[in-house]
Amino acid sequence: MNHISINKEKIQLLRKSIIISFFISAFLCLLISFHLKDKIPHDQLMPWLITSLSILLIRLLSVFPYKENTDITSGFTGKLIFFRIGAFLSGLTWGWCGYYFAGQVSLDSQLYISFMLAGLLAGAASSLSVDKLSMISFVLPTIAPNIIHYLMWEQDTSIGMALMLILFMLFIIYASLIQGKNILENIELRIKSHESEQRIQHLAFHDALTGLPNRSLFNDRIEQALCAEMRGKNPIAILFIDLDGFKHVNDSYGHAVGDELLQTIANRFKTIVRSYDTVARIGGDEFVVIVQKIEQRDDITKIANKLLREASNPMEISGHNINISSSIGIAIYPDHGTDKETLITNADNAMYLAKDNGKNTIQVHAV
Numbered sequence: 320m321n322h323i324s325i326n327k328e329k330i331q332l333l334r335k336s337i338i339i340s341f342f343i344s345a346f347l348c349l350l351i352s353f354h355l356k357d358k359i360p361h362d363q364l365m366p367w368l369i370t371s372l373s374i375l376l377i378r379l380l381s382v383f384p385y386k387e388n389t390d391i392t393s394g395f396t397g398k399l400i401f402f403r404i405g406a407f408l409s410g411l412t413w414g415w416c417g418y419y420f421a422g423q424v425s426l427d428s429q430l431y432i433s434f435m436l437a438g439l440l441a442g443a444a445s446s447l448s449v450d451k452l453s454m455i456s457f458v459l460p461t462i463a464p465n466i467i468h469y470l471m472w473e474q475d476t477s478i479g480m481a482l483m484l485i486l487f488m489l490f491i492i493y494a495s496l497i498q499g500k501n502i503l504e505n506i507e508l509r510i511k512s513h514e515s516e517q518r519i520q521h522l523a524f525h526d527a528l529t530g531l532p533n534r535s536l537f538n539d540r541i542e543q544a545l546c547a548e549m550r551g552k553n554p555i556a557i558l559f560i561d562l563d564g565f566k567h568v569n570d571s572y573g574h575a576v577g578d579e580l581l582q583t584i585a586n587r588f589k590t591i592v593r594s595y596d597t598v599a600r601i602g603g604d605e606f607v608v609i610v611q612k613i614e615q616r617d618d619i620t621k622i623a624n625k626l627l628r629e630a631s632n633p634m635e636i637s638g639h640n641i642n643i644s645s646s647i648g649i650a651i652y653p654d655h656g657t658d659k660e661t662l663i664t665n666a667d668n669a670m671y672l673a674k675d676n677g678k679n680t681i682q683v684h685a686v
Contacts, residue, residue: 417465
């Protein structure tokens with residue numbers, strides 16, 4: 320499972336929750352302030368309103384650097400701590416309203432504040448459910464002070480209101496935890512599905528043993544190269560490589576050693592070709608290289624000689640010292656063909672001629 324992808328989804332959901340909560344919370348701040356404007360002194364109400372809106376604004380502005388294509392998983396822990404602190408501070412401002420302001424107003428205004436907080440919790444618990452600590456950091460400081468207010472308020476309905484809010488808080492937390500679990504499970508399933516599709520697509524065009532492009536991708540690459548060079552009139556070289564003595568390695572040491580040898584050869588070849596060239600495995604011990612952007616014909620021979628040397632360098636595999644060689648056949652566009660089939664056939668024929676000439680050698684197709 321790609322935890323980086325999960326963290327990215329998690330941060331994106333929390334980022335979006337801040338954007339939503341800003342507008343809802345700002346509206347509720349203004350609404351409750353309007354309701355309390357004649358009940359709470361302005362020198363108490365206005366600082367609360369300004370503080371609440373300031374915290375919301377800071378949280379909103381903080382999400383703008385996190386664009387969809389930004390590496391938001393960098394410093395994931397720090398970003399998550401910031402979300403939790405922001406949620407906690409916002410909860411404290413609402414908690415102040417539920418405790419301090421509720422203690423100064425009549426019962427109907429107290430109920431107004433409590434139901435306002437309950438509605439706020441219902442929305443916040445859903446939007447923050449993807450991270451349970453962010454959710455709890457908001458829920459507890461928001462509703463707990465209001466519960467304490469009712470427990471300290473000596474009225475007939477106070478205990479009932481406190482118990483109701485406690486049950487509501489526990490229900491909200493439980494429902495949010497379940498929702499968060501379901502969201503994370505859906506994210507994991509979606510990421511697993513995407514990763515499986517990528518693996519299937521990779522296997523469709525790459526050799527499972529060496530990770531090199533397979534015959535299908537090789538054919539696609541050579542067609543692209545020919546289309547590009549037909550416009551640029553630059554030569555392309557096809558190098559067919561067959562390992563000499565590979566069957567003897569398999570017969571003597573087993574297929575596991577043979578597979579490791581192929582992987583070693585593939586890694587060696589990848590270090591030689593340039594980023595815009597292609598090295599592919601198209602058969603058991605057959606490799607092919609597409610060499611592009613050739614400035615001088617000697618560059619082809621230089622690359623072929625490097626491949627020849629790398630293949631013949633001794634290697635130790637599973638305690639065995641193994642020495643093999645390779646035979647390389649070369650066909651060049653446009654000298655030895657102008658289409659894919661002709662170039663491949665001529666390079667293949669040149670490779671067999673190299674084997675006939677004693678192996679461990681290079682043979683360019685003869686016109």
